[in-house]
Amino acid sequence: MRNGGLSLIRVTAAAGSPTRGHLIAGNRVFPVALGRGGIRANKREGDGATPRGRFKLLRIWWRADRLPRPGAALAIRRIGKNDGWCEDPRARNYNRPVKLSAQSGTDRLWREDHLYDLIVELDHNTRPRVPYRGSAVFIHFARIGFTPTAGCVALKRGHLQKLLPLLARDCWVEIR
Secondary structure, eight states: OBTTBEEEEEEEEETTEEEEEEEEETTEEEEEEOBTTOEESSOOTTSOOEEOEEEEEEEEEEOTTTSOOOOOSSEEEEOOTTEEEEOOTTSTTTTSEEEOOSOSSEEESSOSSSTTSEEEEEOTTOTTOOTTSOOOOEEEEOOTTOOOBSSOEEEOHHHHHHHGGGEEEEEEEEEO
């Protein structure tokens, strides 16, 4: 623990199930859904894999119309109706937050399915941003039944809400 919170959390795949796993935060263990491609060291755009590695948790994004402001040491940003994430490897803003436009290759953050009501942004493929190395890798709410994600780590709504106050401002996640 550092700065009153955990400085490292870990995500591991469950034995015999590459698309399910566990997030370990101190002495707490939460079940998670992983990418449909399992955990991979060499993540590529569109492969559905959750990237293996150690990533800083950058900030929280949240839907203020659906949830109260999360209690957390991490920076927090409200999700607006026009917020998106660029997933087009050829675009100048690849793997960055953007305002929605007519261009394709943008993941909408304001979703109707509630998966992105609360997002933790990871620094995967950010310094430097390398085209085709993967984008929009988040920790977010899981679907019912923990179906695989497109490469993110997903937790039950209540579990993610319990996790956030435990994290230090300079927390990292190790995915292995």
